[in-house]
Amino acid sequence: MGAVIMHSVASVDGYIADEKGDVGPLHEWYFSGDVPIVVGSDEQYDHSGTGSGIKVSAASADYVRTMWESIGTIVMGRNLFDLVNGWEGKPPAGDHVVVVSHRPKPEGWHPEASYHFVDGVAAAIDKARELAGERVVAVNAGEVGAQILAAGLVDEVAMDVVPVVFGSGRRYFGGINGQHLLEDPHVVIQGDRVLHLRFKVRR
Known part of the structure; x- marks a missing residue:
């Protein structure tokens, strides 16, 4: 099975959005470079809603x-799903999405999309692994990601750290309690206006 990686863009003080879910300048580096990120041969990533696609710096592109x-x-989590309306059934990466939620999928919402609504983080990871096969399960950071990490179900933590201080908002690690040890970073890549870091979770 592929790894379970908790991943999000974060401010240097550990926030992934403000209190209302607005990411502010956190994602600007996705659109300020010269290298388009493409799927397969020619389909460009676009989760901006602008149609402009993702263009990052050469330093970030391969990563x-x-x-x-x-x-x-x-x-x-359901809060993020509602905030972005599930990216209208077209996730920015991968073929499937698992939403941790006590509520079912909205009636009539993009029936063609492989979105699965699961109650509970352990069941959500089981379903995500089943769907992903040998590929990676990417867990969005925040409250649900923190619950999955606290349950011992995360293999790696990946952070794209942007040089901005939020001061308050939605934390990368949510309201997690206690200490959770990580290994030294095995990926450290300096991009333009972003630092890519990956840590394995210490077992």
Whole structure:
């Protein structure tokens, strides 16, 4: 099975959005470079809603492309699903999405999309692994990601750290309690206006 990787863009003080879910300048580096990130041969990634697609710096391009192409399933919480309306059934990476939610999929919502609504983080990871096969399960950071990490179900933590201080908002590690040890970073890549870091979770 592929690894379970908790991943999000974060401010240097550990926030992934403000209190309302607005990411502010956190994602600007996705659109300020010269290298388009493509799927397969010619389909460009676009989760901006602008149609402009993702264009990152040359320093970030290989890392971002490899990371996104490795993803089979994304796991997200219901708050994020509602905020972005599930990316209208077209996730930014991977073929499947598992939403951790006590509520079912909205009636009539993109029936063609491989979105699965699961109650509970352990069941969500089981379903995500089943769908992903040998590919990566990417867990969005935040409250649900923190619950999955606390349950011992995360293999790696990946952070794209942007040089901005939020001061308050939605934390990368949510309201997690206690200490959770990580190994030294095995990926450290300096991009333009972003630092890519990956840590294995210490077992």
